[in-house]
Amino acid sequence: EPEVTQTPSHQVTQMGQEVILRCVPISNHLYFYWYRQILGQKVEFLVSFYNNEISEKSEIFDDQFSVERPDGSNFTLKIRSTKLEDSAMYFCASSWGQGGYNEQFFGPGTRLTVL
């Protein structure tokens, strides 16, 4: 069964460093998403991406964040200068279509620890 994969599973970085979190969505999916979950808190939407453009973003997704689909398979989230409060589990998701009835398929997550 096709699945969303994410690498690395755990990333530790120093405050102020840049990190890139990588995701490989399901191959025939067209819509891509990032969410995060700070320990003990809700899963929060960050950004959605379609046709090489951001289609929706939350207020969390500020200038420190960017997304890219550098090739036909990867979808990345970059944090330019990490802060302590960026420590969280980051989930990538993808869906075939858009519209509220379309299921988003989630990856296993990358745990980011900022020291």
Added chain:
Amino acid sequence: AQSVTQLGSHVSVSEGALVLLRCNYSSSVPPYLFWYVQYPNQGLQLLLKYTSAATLVKGINGFEAEFKKSETSFHLTKPSAHMSDAAEYFCAVSNDAGNMLTFGGGTRLMVKP
């Protein structure tokens, strides 16, 4: 704007007992509602979804949920809990464009032998 409230961050049941996980939503448009399950060290897996076709929705692993518009609820139930049901459960609502999910705080289900 959408929002989701899950009552009870932790629920404990005995094996074989009824599971009831509560979810209330707020949405300015007819909602699309989802229940996801997260097992330890895994991603979110869809249990079931409400897309207005039927108010009682059946999902995987024997779970079902009933959409009640008058109560703005979408509670998740399972008649008989199994040890393997122990996990965290998230209720979510989609925006109308379908490009953003808003999640509740999650409910950790514990199943006692």
